[in-house]
Amino acid sequence: MASRERTLERWIYYDRGQSLQPIPVGTRVLVQDCVSKNWMKGGEIVKQFENGRSYRVRMPGGEYWRNRRFLRIDNSCNPPRKLDHTGTTEEVTLSSPRGSGRIRRDVSFLGIDRFA
Secondary structure, eight states, X not given: OHHHHHHHHHHHHHHHOOOOOOOOTTOEEXXXXXXXXXXXXXXXXXXXXXXXXXXXXXXXTEEEEEEGGGEEEOTTTSOOEXXXXXXXXXXXXXXXXXXXXXXXXXXXXXXXXXXX
């Protein structure tokens, strides 16, 4: 019975787990505080370890060793990049701002000012 439960747990772990993209060295990141669970700014990737999930992060208080799941890329500082299968990155230029392409109807026929 116990082996069956372990097999089910393994299946759930591997079936529902996500592989996170590697973060290139020099990228600015947000780091999750282990106590408050809030995301803090100010980290930069210094080194990626051999296992691919651990990173050395330089922050104002020193350098820390963090797992990939506690790191997020800080998009406010980094231009979007595309990572290819060889591990090299190239910058991606955005063609237009994100948003709906929906055409908005004029509401003047309702007798109200839209921006009032």
